[in-house]
Amino acid sequence: xxxxxxxxxxxxxxxxxxxxxxxxxxxxxxxxxxxxxxxxxxxxxxxxxxxxxxxxxxxxxxxxxxxxxxxxxxxxxxxxxxxxxxxxxxxxxxxxxxxxxxx
Amino acid sequence: xxxxxxxxxxxxxxxxxxxxxxxxxxxxxxxxxxxxxxxxxxxxxxxxxxxxxxxxxxxxxxxxxxxxxxxxxxxxxxxxxxxxxxxxxxxxxxxxxxxxxxxxxxxxxxxxxxxxxxxxxxxxxxxxxxxxxxxxxxxxxxxxxxxxxxxxxxxxxxxxxxxxxxxxxxxxxxxxxxxxxxxxxxxxxxxxxxxxxxxxxxxxxxxxxxxxxxxxxxxxxxxxxxxxxxxxxxxxxxxxxxxxxxxxxxxxxxxxxxxxxxxxxxxxxxxxxxxxxxxxxxxxxxxxxxxxxxxxxxxxxxxxxxxxxxxxxxxxxxxxxxxxxxxxxxxxxxxxxxxxxxxxxxxxxxxxxxxxxxxxxxxxxxxxxxxxxxxxxxxxxxxxxxxxxxxxxxxxxxxxxxxxxxxxxxxxxxxxxxxxxxxxxxxxxxxxxxxxxxxxxxxxxxxxxxxxxxxxxxxxxxxxxxxxxxxxxxxxxxxxxxxxxxxxxxxxxxxxxxxxxxxxxxxxxxxxxxxxxxxxxxxxxxxxxxxxxxxxxxxxxxxxxxxxxxxxxxxxxxxxxxxxxxxxxxxxxxxxxxxxxxxxxxxxxxxxxxxxxxxxxxxxxxxxxxxxxxxxxxxxxxxxxxxxxxxxxxxxxxxxxxxxxxxxxxxxxxxxxxxxxxxxxxxxxxxxxxxxxxxxxxxxxxxxxxxxxxxxxxxxxxxxxxxxxxxxxxx
Numbered sequence: 001x002x003x004x005x006x007x008x009x010x011x012x013x014x015x016x017x018x019x020x021x022x023x024x025x026x027x028x029x030x031x032x033x034x035x036x037x038x039x040x041x042x043x044x045x046x047x048x049x050x051x052x053x054x055x056x057x058x059x060x061x062x063x064x065x066x067x068x069x070x071x072x073x074x075x076x077x078x079x080x081x082x083x084x085x086x087x088x089x090x091x092x093x094x095x096x097x098x099x100x101x102x103x
Numbered sequence: 104x105x106x107x108x109x110x111x112x113x114x115x116x117x118x119x120x121x122x123x124x125x126x127x128x129x130x131x132x133x134x135x136x137x138x139x140x141x142x143x144x145x146x147x148x149x150x151x152x153x154x155x156x157x158x159x160x161x162x163x164x165x166x167x168x169x170x171x172x173x174x175x176x177x178x179x180x181x182x183x184x185x186x187x188x189x190x191x192x193x194x195x196x197x198x199x200x201x202x203x204x205x206x207x208x209x210x211x212x213x214x215x216x217x218x219x220x221x222x223x224x225x226x227x228x229x230x231x232x233x234x235x236x237x238x239x240x241x242x243x244x245x246x247x248x249x250x251x252x253x254x255x256x257x258x259x260x261x262x263x264x265x266x267x268x269x270x271x272x273x274x275x276x277x278x279x280x281x282x283x284x285x286x287x288x289x290x291x292x293x294x295x296x297x298x299x300x301x302x303x304x305x306x307x308x309x310x311x312x313x314x315x316x317x318x319x320x321x322x323x324x325x326x327x328x329x330x331x332x333x334x335x336x337x338x339x340x341x342x343x344x345x346x347x348x349x350x351x352x353x354x355x356x357x358x359x360x361x362x363x364x365x366x367x368x369x370x371x372x373x374x375x376x377x378x379x380x381x382x383x384x385x386x387x388x389x390x391x392x393x394x395x396x397x398x399x400x401x402x403x404x405x406x407x408x409x410x411x412x413x414x415x416x417x418x419x420x421x422x423x424x425x426x427x428x429x430x431x432x433x434x435x436x437x438x439x440x441x442x443x444x445x446x447x448x449x450x451x452x453x454x455x456x457x458x459x460x461x462x463x464x465x466x467x468x469x470x471x472x473x474x475x476x477x478x479x480x481x482x483x484x485x486x487x488x489x490x491x492x493x494x495x496x497x498x499x500x501x502x503x504x505x506x507x508x509x510x511x512x513x514x515x516x517x518x519x520x521x522x523x524x525x526x527x528x529x530x531x532x533x534x535x536x537x538x539x540x541x542x543x544x545x546x547x548x549x550x551x552x553x554x555x556x557x558x559x560x561x562x563x564x565x566x567x568x569x570x571x572x573x574x575x576x577x578x579x580x581x582x583x584x585x586x587x588x589x590x591x592x593x594x595x596x597x598x599x600x601x602x603x604x605x606x607x608x609x610x611x612x613x614x615x616x617x618x619x620x621x622x623x624x625x626x627x628x629x630x631x632x633x634x635x636x637x638x639x640x641x642x643x644x645x646x647x648x649x650x651x652x653x654x655x656x657x658x659x660x661x662x663x664x665x666x667x668x669x670x671x672x673x674x675x676x677x678x679x680x681x682x683x684x685x686x687x688x689x690x691x692x693x694x695x696x697x698x699x700x701x702x703x704x705x706x707x708x709x710x711x712x713x714x715x716x717x718x719x720x721x722x723x724x725x726x727x728x729x730x731x732x733x734x735x736x737x738x739x740x741x742x743x744x745x746x747x748x749x750x751x752x753x754x755x756x757x758x759x760x761x762x763x764x765x766x767x768x769x770x771x772x773x774x775x776x777x778x779x780x781x782x783x784x785x786x787x788x789x790x791x792x793x794x795x796x797x798x799x800x801x802x803x804x805x806x807x808x809x810x811x812x813x814x815x816x817x818x
Contacts, residue, residue, distance in 0.1 A: 023611040023619070054608040055620035062623065083606035090601045092627035 002028055006036065013040040018049035021057035029060045034067065043068055048079035053087055065097050076101055106283065107158040114141050115153040122157035125281070134158045234327035235278060242286070244278050245327070252277035254330040255284070262287045263333070275330075288335065291318040295344045297370070299352050299381070305447035308358045308382040310349055312373045315342035344371040349381065358382050360450040382448040387455035390442030395461050395478075395495050397434040397486065427480040433469065433497060434486070436461055436476040459493045466498025485521050485538060487555070490692060500538045508544065509534060527561070546711075556701040556717070563708045563728075571701035574716025576646050577693035578733035578750065583639050584690040587661075590632035591683045597628060598676040616671035617678075625665075636665050653692075657685055700734065707740070719749065724756075727765075735774075742766060752776065759785035764795065775806040789813065 002025035005016040015033065019025070037043050045065075053061075068075045080088065080102075088094070094102050108125055112118030115137055119130075126133065134157075141153035233246040235253035244253055255278050257263050257270040264285040265276050278284060295315030301308045316339050323334040346367050353362060361383040370379035427433055442455030465471050466489075468481040480486065484499035500520040508526035509516060515533040516522060522536040527544030528551065534540060537554035545561040546568070557570045569575070598620065601607055611619055625633035643658055660682060664673045673679055701717040708721060708728040719732035724740025725747070736749035741757040744765040752774030759766045759782025770776055772790025781787070781803050786795045789807045804816040 020608065022608055023614075052606050052608045054611045055617075055623055056611040056615065057608075058623050059619050062626065081606065083604070087601060087604045087607045090597070090604060091623050093623075096623070096627045 004028070004033060012042040012044050013037065014044045014046055016046045016049065020052040020054070021047075021050055021061060022052065022054040023056035025057055026060055029064060034064055037064075037068060037073075040068075040073065042074040043076075045075070045077050046079050047077060047081065047084060050084060051081055053084055058087070058091060058093070062093070062096055065101060069098070069101075076103065107156055109138070109154065109156050111152045111154050112141075113152060115155060118153045118155045119157060122155065126157065126159050128159050132160055134160060232329045233278075234329060235331040236327040237322045237325045237331070237333070239324065240321050242284060242322070242331075243327075244280070246280050251329070252279050253328075254278070256330065256332045286322065286333065288320045288322070290320055291316070293317075293342070295342055297344055297349070299349070299356060299358075301356060301358065301448060305449055305451070306384040306386060306445075306453075307361075307380050308353065308356070308448045309378050309380045310367070310370050311376075311378050312344070312370050313376045314373050315344075316340065317342055341372070341374050346371045353382065357450075358448045360384060360446055360448050362448075384447040384453065385445045387445035387453050388443040389456050390458035391440040392459050393439035393461040393493070394437050395434055395463060395488065395497075396437055397488075398432050427486055427499070428483045429480060431480045433478040433480050435478075436463055438476075461493050461495055464494055464496040466496045468499035469497045487538065502538075503536075509549075521555075528566075553701075553703075557703040557705075557715075559703075559705045561706050563705050563711045563713065565709070566711045568703070568705075568711060568713040568715075570703040570714065570719075571716030572646070572714075574701055575714055575733060576642070576716075578716060579642055580639070581690065581693045583635055583642070584686055584693065586635045587632070587639070588683055588686045588690060590629065590635065591679050591686065594624065594629060594632065595676045595679045595683075597624065598679075602676070612674055615669060617673045617675075618667065618669060618671035621665055621671060622668065633665075636661065640666070653689065657689060660685070702734070703732070718751070742768070750774065753778075756780070758782065759796070759799075772807060772811075775804060778803045 002017070002019040002021060004018065007014045007016065015037070021029075045061075065075050065077075075097075088102075106126060108122045110118040110122035110125070112121055119135055123130065123133065136156040136158070137153070138156055139151065139154040141151060231247040232250045233244060233253035235242065235244045235255060237243070246252060254275050255263065255265075255270070257272050257274045257276075263270040263276075264287075265278070266283050270276050276282075293315050296313040297310050299308055299310050318337055318339050320335050320337045323336045325331060325334070346364075349367050349371065350362070353359075363381055363383065366379050366381045370377075370381060373379070439458035439460045441458050444455050445453040447453050463471055463475060463478055465478070468484065469486075470479050470481060471477065472479070478486075478497050480499050482499055484501060487498055487500050489496045489498075502521040502523060503516070503518045505513070505516065505522065505524045506526070507513075509524060509528045509532050510530055511532070513532075516524075516535065517533075518536045519538070520536065521538035521540070522534060523541045524534070525543045528534055528542060528546045528549040531548055531550070533550040533552075534542075535552040539555045539557070540551060540553040541558045542551070543560050546559060546563045546566045548565045550566065551557065551568045551570075552572065553570045554573065555571060557568065598617065601620070602609060621629075639658075639661060660672075664671050664682065673682070701715075702720065703713065703715040703717070704720040704722065705713070706721075707723040708725040708730070710727050712729045713719070713731070715730075715732040715734070717732065718734035719730060719736045721730075721736070721738040721740065721742075724738060725742045725745060727744040728742075729746050730736065731748040733750050735751040736747060736753040736755070738747075738753070738755040742755055743758075743760045744763070746767050746769070747753065747758070748769040750771040752770045753768065754777045755768075756778070757780045758768055758778055761782060762784070764784035764786065766782075766784070767786040767788065768776055768778075769788040770790075774789070776787055776789065780799065780801050781796055783796050783798045786793060787805065789805060790811070792807050792811060792813060794805075794813060802816070806814050808814050
């Protein structure tokens with residue numbers, strides 16, 4: 001089950017994600033998280049507590065990050081678990097989202 | 104740490120006692136080595152003292168390592184080598200030379216005992232300064248009564264210990280007779296690293312070698328001086344790999360075939376890192392597929408066209424369309440020749456790719472010989488073949504003969520076979536045939552669609568002409584199908600790879616298949632494949648009528664599988680397998696052998712659109728025409744105004760219209776434009792390269808090279 005917690009820190013909005021980013025996370029991400037981040041200039045997605053993903057979940061993540069980047073917001077992914085990072089690398093997420101997101 | 108003292112005395116006992124006093128040790132704590140027994144001499148001549156080496160034994164086992172390295176380097180005295188076993192340990196080892204030379208130096212004679220090069224001794228002056236030198240890797244000192252002590256310069260901080268105190272860089276110490284000098288020399292030991300890899304197809308195994316080395320350092324010998332600057336030399340020895348270990352590892356991996364002992368030996372001796380192929384399988388030798396050879400074609404070429412009494416041309420006697428008479432041999436089947444199986448490095452047999460036999464299906468008016476290898480015509484006509492993979496359906500196509508013009512009074516013509524028209528086609532009329540069309544007269548404001556080839560002996564004016572529509576489609580779809588098949592193989596591997604990642608959940612595939620994954624992959628690694636799929640769809644829209652149900656099913660599968668977005672009927676990597684098979688099958692259908700290629704031969708073209716799936720021959724010239732052909736364009740007249748595309752290149756007399764830039768020539772990237780003359784203002788496109796002529800040019804031959812640059816021959 002996916003959940004998140006928002007915390008502002010040094011002018012950056014940290015999104016502490018918890019649980020699996022999968023098909024079931026769709027409603028929460030698209031209907032709540034996305035609108036909640038609309039006003040933020042700099043967003044950090046902290047994935048420390050995310051241990052599993054599926055392709056639908058990655059699709060959601062791409063949609064979220066690309067949506068924010070199109071509005072010229074600064075987005076980054078942090079504390080990605082190595083197992084999850086492996087999936088990201090296999091799918092070349094850095095190519096899709098831009099390498100700056102992973103720095 | 105070990106301490107040794109070389110001591111001299113009138114007798115062996117005296118020398119030992121003296122050493123024990125200095126070491127503050129008892130006889131039980133030391134090992135004693137007698138280097139030279141005393142010689143009492145005869146009548147006082149030739150008196151020599153006894154020389155012993157006394158070594159303080161290790162007391163604490165904690166120091167075992169230091170002890171060993173200490174021993175390793177205690178080549179202080181050649182005589183002590185007997186009990187100094189060379190120890191090798193991985194990595195960096197520090198060894199310390201322990202030296203403590205006790206030399207009373209009272210008389211020249213006793214000093215000479217430790218210094219074999221007694222010639223140096225002879226130069227001694229009455230009051231001499233102390234000397235220090237390195238000989239055979241060990242430090243020697245000689246001190247004379249009344250002389251100054253020799254000096255030692257540090258060479259690196261901490262590397263020299265005098266009585267346990269480090270000598271810092273830049274410092275100099277005087278070495279007295281009882282000083283205990285240790286010099287640290289490092290040695291490096293790098294074990295050879297190697298790894299065997301069997302390539303995925305198991306046709307070769309290679310070993311990657313990072314050679315090992317042993318770097319030994321030693322003190323360089325010096326001449327006796329009053330001051331010593333230590334200099335260190337080093338030797339690098341390659342540590343070879345034991346070939347048996349590689350062979351053993353190969354055996355463990357199951358590699359048994361094609362082992363190259365010589366390559367193994369080379370790999371073992373390598374002094375630089377490298378890759379050595381140590382086993383090679385034997386590749387299978389592919390066979391030759393069966394094929395069908397048309398005979399009628401070559402025979403028909405010998406005869407000239409002949410006018411019939413009614414003015415029509417006897418079809419059988421035109422050389423362009425092959426034809427057969429009743430009872431003629433249409434062609435023969437050449438059987439497939441099987442290939443030779445190979446063998447991989449695991450000793451397994453590798454099957455040669457299967458060869459396929461062609462099979463002839465007898466269609467209308469065709470009979471086969473009993474062995475199925477010869478096809479015979481039952482009536483006169485045009486033999487046609489329809490390829491379905493490796494089945495060839497042969498039939499004799501009937502022909503519609505139309506004498507006179509096609510106009511409003513005759514109506515349009517739609518015919519399954521060939522059509523021959525002795526007159527003209529006029530006024531918005533349409534002639535459509537699945538076979539060949541031969542028109543003797545003009546085509547004026549009409550629409551011609553030939554399934555196979557077209558010959559027009561007169562002019563094509565303000566008309567639309569399509570020749571070999573299916574081949575046009577084939578020509579465009581072939582590279583796309585090939586790319587899809589290749590990309591799908593990679594896609595299959597990528598799906599398997601990500602599915603096996605531990606953090607990847609497969610739950611959503613139950614409901615949506617691979618669609619969500621495709622969506623991600625098409626944005627990233629497989630963006631190119633997505634583009635190809637979209638070009639496939641666009642192509643389908645261009646050709647309203649797809650040739651046959653195979654294509655409809657294939658397109659349906661492609662669209663529902665990859666492009667619907669929300670869900671896909673592909674659920675696993677294995678599901679792609681059958682799709683890849685169908686893709687390859689269709690590819691084999693669309694790659695048309697040269698002998699089956701169709702063509703169009705027109706006399707003069709004006710204000711018309713012509714599209715041809717094969718070669719296009721213009722006997723005279725074109726005026727403001729738009730031509731496209733998949734094959735080669737040959738024009739024996741002038742192309743004045745218009746656009747001329749020929750994927751397979753063009754050979755023309757003249758192109759361009761004086762004073763205007765309205766003529767453009769286009770050929771594929773690998774093709775050549777040859778023209779006797781190109782007028783100023785004409786534009787040419789070779790692949791993606793474009794050039795506009797600013798002045799007339801004759802005898803033009805142009806293509807592009809592998810760097811995508813124009814290569815010209817012309818004047």
